[in-house]
Amino acid sequence: MAIGSQASVEETTSASSTAERLRITEIFHSIQGEADAIGWRTVFVRLTGCPLRCVWCDTEYSFYGGNWRDIDDILAEVAVHGAKHVCVTGGEPLAQKRCLILLHKLCDAGYEVSLETSGAIDVSSVDARVRKVMDLKAPDSGESQRNLWSNLGHLLPHDQVKIVIASRADYEWARDVVAEHAIDKRCMVLFSPVHGAVEPRALAEWIIEDKLPVRFQLQLHKLLWNDAPGH
Numbered sequence: 001m002a003i004g005s006q007a008s009v010e011e012t013t014s015a016s017s018t019a020e021r022l023r024i025t026e027i028f029h030s031i032q033g034e035a036d037a038i039g040w041r042t043v044f045v046r047l048t049g050c051p052l053r054c055v056w057c058d059t060e061y062s063f064y065g066g067n068w069r070d071i072d073d074i075l076a077e078v079a080v081h082g083a084k085h086v087c088v089t090g091g092e093p094l095a096q097k098r099c100l101i102l103l104h105k106l107c108d109a110g111y112e113v114s115l116e117t118s119g120a121i122d123v124s125s126v127d128a129r130v131r132k133v134m135d136l137k138a139p140d141s142g143e144s145q146r147n148l149w150s151n152l153g154h155l156l157p158h159d160q161v162k163i164v165i166a167s168r169a170d171y172e173w174a175r176d177v178v179a180e181h182a183i184d185k186r187c188m189v190l191f192s193p194v195h196g197a198v199e200p201r202a203l204a205e206w207i208i209e210d211k212l213p214v215r216f217q218l219q220l221h222k223l224l225w226n227d228a229p230g231h
């Protein structure tokens with residue numbers, strides 16, 4: 001840990017062990033708005049920090065700040081809401097190595113656990129019980145060069161690959177990448193429009209026209225709550 005970083009200040013001033021602590025932006029109870037578990041009442045654990053800067057990111061408030069929390073404390077707060085589903089997201093959750101411990105403990109506690117991850121960080125050590133929802137970043141995100149293609153080899157049938165699409169050019173990139181890597185043979189593939197960028201109906205029609213083996217999704221929480229905090 002770099003001297004003078006926020007983490008090292010926390011670690012030297014805190015009385016408790018840092019071995020099982022994570023920097024957390026928020027924990028909230030909502031309806032899952034994305035991917036295969038869409039619609040389920042879910043507790044979200046949003047980890048602070050991300051090494052990417054997707055131009056359309058809707059969660060820039062999670063890049064900095066947050067609070068250091070013991071993993072057992074996080075589990076206790078999750079339990080209060082009495083939900084079967086837990087979604088670990090961020091920021092980029094896997095940027096904090098101890099996220100792997102949180103995922104493992106959530107699975108041991110019996111939750112249906114999903115992980116939203118950028119696809120830029122190795123997913124090979126994620127607990128196999130976790131449903132990974134892994135992005136491949138399309139060119140208009142500005143972060144396409146960060147895609148870690150070896151991650152495709154670590155996907156399980158219950159995982160999902162998500163491509164967030166901002167333009168027709170992004171769509172064509174996504175269509176070609178799915179075909180080239182036969183991603184739909186590995187797991188479910190989701191195409192999602194960038195909220196406010198590409199017309200959702202246009203994306204839906206392109207998928208129909210090209211007869212793609214992918215699932216269209218809209219961010220349900222944005223339709224329900226228009227991006228309000230805590231949802």
Ligand SMILES: C[S@@+](CC[C@H](N)C(=O)[O-])C[C@H]1O[C@@H](n2cnc3c(N)ncnc32)[C@H](O)[C@@H]1O
Nearest residue numbers: 056057058059090091092116117118164194195
């Ligand atoms: C905020 S990210 C956090 C997890 C991880 N960093 C990632 O990118 O997957 C959660 C999901 O929201 C998607 N997302 C972020 N901003 C979006 C936007 N403006 N429109 C549609 N999806 C968006 C991301 O692509 C990702 O699939």
Ligand SMILES: Nc1nc2[nH]cc(C(=O)O)c2c(=O)[nH]1
Nearest residue numbers: 031032033034089116221231
């Ligand atoms: N309701 C709701 N569902 C979500 N699914 C993934 C989210 C995320 O930010 O990763 C998210 C979110 O922020 N809210």
Ligand code: SF4
Nearest residue numbers: 050052054057091118
């Ligand atoms: S990787 Fe995720 S959290 Fe990071 S900038 Fe991109 S969408 Fe936002």
Ligand SMILES: [Mg+2]
Nearest residue numbers: 058059089231
């Ligand atoms: Mg979100």
